[in-house]
Amino acid sequence: MRSVQSRGWGIASRLTAAAFGLLLPLLALGVGATGLAQTEPAHPPGAVIASAHAAATAAGAQVLREGGNAFDAAVAVSAVLSVVEPISSGLGGGGLWLLHDAKSGRDIFVDGRETSPAAATPERFLDHNGNLDQDRAENGPWSAGIPGLPALLVHVAEKYGRLPLKQTLAPAIRIARDGFPVYARMAHGYQQRRAVMDRYPGSRALFSPNGKPIAEGDVFRQPELAVTLELLAERGFDGFYRGRVARQLVAAVNAEGGQWTHAELAAYGVKEREPIRFRYHDWNIVTAPPVSSGGIALAQMLQILEPYDLKAMPEAQRVHLVVESMRRAYRDRTFYLGDPDFVQVPQALLTSPAYAAGLRASINPDKATPSNLLSGQPTPLEDDETTHFSIIDAEGNRVGATQTVNLLYGSGLVAPGTGVLLNDEMDDFALKPGTPNAFGVMGYAANAPRPGKRMLSSMTPTFMESPDKVVVLGTPGGSRIITMVLLGILGYDDGLDAQQVAALPRYHHQWLPDVIDAEPGAVSPAAAAQLRARGHTLELPPDEAAGGRGSSHVWGNLQTVEWDRVRNVLLGGSDPRNPVGKAEVMVSP
Numbered sequence: 001m002r003s004v005q006s007r008g009w010g011i012a013s014r015l016t017a018a019a020f021g022l023l024l025p026l027l028a029l030g031v032g033a034t035g036l037a038q039t040e041p042a043h044p045p046g047a048v049i050a051s052a053h054a055a056a057t058a059a060g061a062q063v064l065r066e067g068g069n070a071f072d073a074a075v076a077v078s079a080v081l082s083v084v085e086p087i088s089s090g091l092g093g094g095g096l097w098l099l100h101d102a103k104s105g106r107d108i109f110v111d112g113r114e115t116s117p118a119a120a121t122p123e124r125f126l127d128h129n130g131n132l133d134q135d136r137a138e139n140g141p142w143s144a145g146i147p148g149l150p151a152l153l154v155h156v157a158e159k160y161g162r163l164p165l166k167q168t169l170a171p172a173i174r175i176a177r178d179g180f181p182v183y184a185r186m187a188h189g190y191q192q193r194r195a196v197m198d199r200y201p202g203s204r205a206l207f208s209p210n211g212k213p214i215a216e217g218d219v220f221r222q223p224e225l226a227v228t229l230e231l232l233a234e235r236g237f238d239g240f241y242r243g244r245v246a247r248q249l250v251a252a253v254n255a256e257g258g259q260w261t262h263a264e265l266a267a268y269g270v271k272e273r274e275p276i277r278f279r280y281h282d283w284n285i286v287t288a289p290p291v292s293s294g295g296i297a298l299a300q301m302l303q304i305l306e307p308y309d310l311k312a313m314p315e316a317q318r319v320h321l322v323v324e325s326m327r328r329a330y331r332d333r334t335f336y337l338g339d340p341d342f343v344q345v346p347q348a349l350l351t352s353p354a355y356a357a358g359l360r361a362s363i364n365p366d367k368a369t370p371s372n373l374l375s376g377q378p379t380p381l382e383d384d385e386t387t388h389f390s391i392i393d394a395e396g397n398r399v400g401a402t403q404t405v406n407l408l409y410g411s412g413l414v415a416p417g418t419g420v421l422l423n424d425e426m427d428d429f430a431l432k433p434g435t436p437n438a439f440g441v442m443g444y445a446a447n448a449p450r451p452g453k454r455m456l457s458s459m460t461p462t463f464m465e466s467p468d469k470v471v472v473l474g475t476p477g478g479s480r481i482i483t484m485v486l487l488g489i490l491g492y493d494d495g496l497d498a499q500q501v502a503a504l505p506r507y508h509h510q511w512l513p514d515v516i517d518a519e520p521g522a523v524s525p526a527a528a529a530q531l532r533a534r535g536h537t538l539e540l541p542p543d544e545a546a547g548g549r550g551s552s553h554v555w556g557n558l559q560t561v562e563w564d565r566v567r568n569v570l571l572g573g574s575d576p577r578n579p580v581g582k583a584e585v586m587v588s589p
């Protein structure tokens with residue numbers, strides 16, 4: 001670790017996730033700015049940012065040094081991620097951000113989720129046999145919802161930031177114009193999606209210039225995206241949703257056979273919603289309400305688990321109870337959750353301690369509850385798709401931001417002339433009731449598409465606050481996001497620090513398929529045997545000593561920051577599974 005003084009801020013410590021390699025060391029290092037406080041301090045001793053790309057973290061740090069607050073920094077981080085992680089999120093996608101305004105003490109959930117175009121009725125996504133047309137749901141013009149991220153950036157900058165968009169978008173504009181080196185994950189993801197992306201001239205021109213596909217180490221430049229960002233900086237909402245960019249977006253979708261209208265773009269609006277709040281042990285948890293499914297599921301799972309002493313429990317017993325809580329929460333996700341502006345979500349019931357107590361009573365401590373019903377489909381790894389960053393600034397403002405274009409490189413469709421890669425978020429709707437989507441989760445009427453409706457998400461930016469600590473955490477990972485955030489909360493509750501939480505091995509259950517999927521090291525061979533004896537089915541990595549027979553994949557890209565108020569230190573944790581992520585702590589002058 002090295003210490004650098006820069007424009008009045010000391011970068012007390014830094015860490016790239018690369019230092020940890022791809023495996024999952026539980027004994028990961030903490031990143032800390034040290035200094036003991038005599039009494040509990042009112043403000044953090046500096047700022048901390050954790051994101052999935054070092055250039056984005058650096059942009060946020062620069063904006064803070066220029067006098068911006070956490071919300072300005074978030075705009076800068078988000079925009080740079082849109083440029084350097086086209087694989088995960090971008091102006092053509094959406095985001096769900098959780099803000100804490102230190103001055104007013106308010107927590108605000110900003111919903112910049114995509115909306116359904118009016119023409120995208122459920123029938124559009126069925127083939128001639130009445131089956132879900134997966135290609136249409138996941139690729140190309142029909143898969144794309146009306147983007148929300150540009151409006152979200154403008155909204156946060158104008159309402160909560162103190163710097164102009166011209167300043168906070170400047171790093172993203174520069175990187176889009178000058179380029180950045182393609183990294184392995186980005187090149188590999190392109191290879192996976194190239195067949196689809198090659199269908200569209202705008203995508204071919206950007207990702208396979210002169211027929212040569214991007215490769216690791218190439219400098220990747222996006223001059224058209226730089227101009228689109230400049231228009232957003234100059235004209236705000238109208239720079240994207242009206243005028244030239246809007247015309248080019250509509251033209252691109254419609255030229256490929258889709259049906260977007262100018263009115264739909266111009267009508268897009270960000271929503272501010274009341275976050276979900278509940279207690280878990282000493283923690284106040286503040287998290288994502290619908291249109292995310294994450295907060296309700298977290299409230300259910302953690303309130304089911306509340307009375308158990310998980311720390312003291314044998315491993316198999318702990319995993320059994322956590323999995324049973326996951327199973328029950330994901331079942332409810334399937335039936336009840338959708339856009340609250342269109343359907344009545346029974347949020348008060350689902351998040352009540354009494355409901356959790358009922359679910360807890362249904363858990364047999366010695367036996368798995370079979371999920372029975374329909375068999376599901378395996379859930380693919382989603383760590384490259386979607387991204388998350390976490391920020392705490394020196395005033396105590398906080399941002400937890402998760403944003404996405406859905407699957408790898410979204411719809412694969414870049415609108416010519418704009419540099420904007422459109423999302424394929426329509427697949428997050430229940431396009432055919434009871435048919436699993438790309439993440440193996442399904443839904444029914446509550447999440448059916450309707451004109452202007454937002455598709456159900458799993459994005460779960462979350463705050464935790466106890467007398468001793470303030471934490472921001474979140475991650476990509478499709479339907480696994482929620483269980484990763486759950487395990488992160490349990491990790492903090494166990495006393496782990498930010499980097500340890502980011503590195504924590506993961507396991508997941510989502511009701512259907514009725515399987516516990518586990519990363520290497522997440523479930524010991526002995527515990528696995530005991531879980532099987534209780535009736536659980538486990539997908540363990542093939543190299544696990546006792547009967548591992550699943551895939552050896554890892555998932556997630558968790559970015560978390562914490563302010564330890566007792567020691568008055570800031571800590572950042574960047575997921576070691578992603579070698580280009582970075583957490584950075586800046587000490588106040």
Ligand code: GLY
Pocket residue numbers: 386404405406407425428456457458459478479
């Ligand atoms: N597209 C992934 C999610 O929002 O859950």
